[in-house]
Amino acid sequence: MGYIAARGGTNAILNAELLVEYMRLQGQSTPIALDQIRDQMRAAVGRAMNEGALYAPELAALALKQSEGDSIEASFLLRAYRSTLQRVMPTIPAEGTAIRCMRRISASFKDIPGGQMLGPSQDYQIRMLNSLLTNESHADIQRVIDAHATLAAESDCDPQAIGHFSKVVDYMRQEGFVSMRHDDEADEPFDITRTALTFPCRRSARLQSLAQGDTGCLLTYAYSSVRGYGDAHPTLAELRFGLMPVEVAHPMTGEPICIGEIVVTECEIVSKAHSVAHASDKPQFQLGYGFTFGHCEVKAMSMAILDSVLTQAKLNGLSGESGPAANEEFVLLHSDGIEASGFTAHYKLPHYVTFEADLKVLDRATEHVQSQALQAHVAPVASGKDTP
Amino acid sequence: MASPTYVLSQCPSASVCAIAAQALDYVTPHTIEMISGPKVAMVQLRLKESVAETVFNAGEVLVTETRLELNGTFGFGMIVGNQPEFSTALALIDALLRIPGEHTVLLEEQIACLAAELQHRQHAQFAASNSTKVEFDTF
Numbered sequence: 001m002g003y004i005a006a007r008g009g010t011n012a013i014l015n016a017e018l019l020v021e022y023m024r025l026q027g028q029s030t031p032i033a034l035d036q037i038r039d040q041m042r043a044a045v046g047r048a049m050n051e052g053a054l055y056a057p058e059l060a061a062l063a064l065k066q067s068e069g070d071s072i073e074a075s076f077l078l079r080a081y082r083s084t085l086q087r088v089m090p091t092i093p094a095e096g097t098a099i100r101c102m103r104r105i106s107a108s109f110k111d112i113p114g115g116q117m118l119g120p121s122q123d124y125q126i127r128m129l130n131s132l133l134t135n136e137s138h139a140d141i142q143r144v145i146d147a148h149a150t151l152a153a154e155s156d157c158d159p160q161a162i163g164h165f166s167k168v169v170d171y172m173r174q175e176g177f178v179s180m181r182h183d184d185e186a187d188e189p190f191d192i193t194r195t196a197l198t199f200p201c202r203r204s205a206r207l208q209s210l211a212q213g214d215t216g217c218l219l220t221y222a223y224s225s226v227r228g229y230g231d232a233h234p235t236l237a238e239l240r241f242g243l244m245p246v247e248v249a250h251p252m253t254g255e256p257i258c259i260g261e262i263v264v265t266e267c268e269i270v271s272k273a274h275s276v277a278h279a280s281d282k283p284q285f286q287l288g289y290g291f292t293f294g295h296c297e298v299k300a301m302s303m304a305i306l307d308s309v310l311t312q313a314k315l316n317g318l319s320g321e322s323g324p325a326a327n328e329e330f331v332l333l334h335s336d337g338i339e340a341s342g343f344t345a346h347y348k349l350p351h352y353v354t355f356e357a358d359l360k361v362l363d364r365a366t367e368h369v370q371s372q373a374l375q376a377h378v379a380p381v382a383s384g385k386d387t388p
Numbered sequence: 389m390a391s392p393t394y395v396l397s398q399c400p401s402a403s404v405c406a407i408a409a410q411a412l413d414y415v416t417p418h419t420i421e422m423i424s425g426p427k428v429a430m431v432q433l434r435l436k437e438s439v440a441e442t443v444f445n446a447g448e449v450l451v452t453e454t455r456l457e458l459n460g461t462f463g464f465g466m467i468v469g470n471q472p473e474f475s476t477a478l479a480l481i482d483a484l485l486r487i488p489g490e491h492t493v494l495l496e497e498q499i500a501c502l503a504a505e506l507q508h509r510q511h512a513q514f515a516a517s518n519s520t521k522v523e524f525d526t527f
């Protein structure tokens with residue numbers, strides 16, 4: 001039996017594509033509209049956007065429909081589309097203080113300037129399937145819209161307030177709990193879409209890489225460090241979810257102009273006090289930063305935990321076990337879901353020539369082992385001694 | 389007070405197109421030369437994070453960009469998403485605000501009205517979130 005390279009299969013491939021469409025549509029249910037996915041699958045849309053590194057809710061909805069809900073495939077489609085677009089300019093650096101918060105919490109202090117606001121969250125609910133959603137109607141939708149309007153009307157907050165808050169970490173800095181360390185990077189941040197990562201890498205490269213990392217992967221690494229294969233002891237300094245304005249410089253005047261708002265999640269993680277790196281330094285907390293497009297709290301927190309662990313590892317400031325999550329090269333080179341899934345999936349494609357070479361190696365190895373065994377058997381006979 | 393571009397970017401496309409068309413009627417005669425667009429493109433989102441103030445690239449944002457000249461005056465419009473009419477209207481308003489005339493007063497008045505409506509909308513959205521404000525007690 002021989003193994004050779006393959007060619008052809010065009011019709012089979014075209015038919016395979018048709019079967020994919022058939023599998024999606026065979027139930028003959030009502031086609032899903034993109035606005036339904038965009039509005040009612042917010043978490044999936046957010047994940048596709050941040051892992052695809054392209055903020056485009058309508059296209060993310062299309063990608064999710066095309067991929068039948070596969071988050072990695074959806075982000076792959078977005079990233080592929082991204083490569084066809086011209087990048088016209090960078091934005092003016094945005095800051096989290098500009099976010100119009102719909103949710104803003106801290107696990108470090110119960111009283112924070114501006115107060116804690118739970119916002120849209122299921123954190124405090126029992127995880128039970130809601131059978132009422134099975135037959136949701138337009139009347140149900142209207143009921144929720146009306147209830148939201150009532151909440152807004154009954155609120156007694158400042159009539160000028162629209163959700164801007166100071167940062168909890170700024171308060172912690174004022175109190176001297178955390179370092180005032182400023183980054184010493186050059187003005188132009190590293191761009192992993194233009195230059196391959198090399199290690200040790202700049203912090204801007206790390207943050208860009210983590211921001212487009214696979215949620216499950218970042219969660220696993222962060223969890224490993226928290227659970228025992230590392231030294232992370234995180235507490236949530238602040239998590240905020242809301243709308244962040246984006247500004248660019250006017251091409252003629254250079255003045256900032258706003259081009260809209262985007263839905264984002266941002267958080268800071270504070271880690272336990274230590275002074276391991278420099279014994280003479282004042283003991284302070286370490287911080288980590290997380291940011292995602294969309295409403296993706298677990299990913300933002302995982303990113304912040306990893307940022308904190310990697311910063312401490314670089315400063316030689318880990319007081320306990322470092323663990324795999326403290327290895328920057330390991331974490332950043334394996335956390336991109338699109339690269340990882342692409343590399344794994346490519347093993348499904350024909351490898352006939354490669355495997356034929358493997359077979360030949362196996363044959364030679366088998367012959368070698370057999371000849372070694374034969375020599376071992378013959379040698380004692382030739383020397384006139386009995387075998388044991 | 390929110391900037392005019394912030395107010396316009398937060399309003400419905402139809403409202404912005406309407407005030408651009410209305411202001412354009414005041415500039416007669418007028419010629420519009422499209423330099424580029426409206427085209428779908430990307431801007432790279434730069435973020436100054438709050439831990440060490442590192443500026444990093446947080447991803448791309450899909451935008452529509454328009455560059456034009458209105459009676460020889462440059463106009464630039466950009467908006468998040470695939471919104472060609474919105475982008476063109478913003479470019480026209482950008483140029484119109486640079487051309488002297490009574491239309492600038494009209495535009496400023498209309499943007500002020502839109503700003504008031506926006507403030508009301510954004511406050512209502514925040515007020516609903518504010519109803520989830522909590523004060524935790526420790527045992």
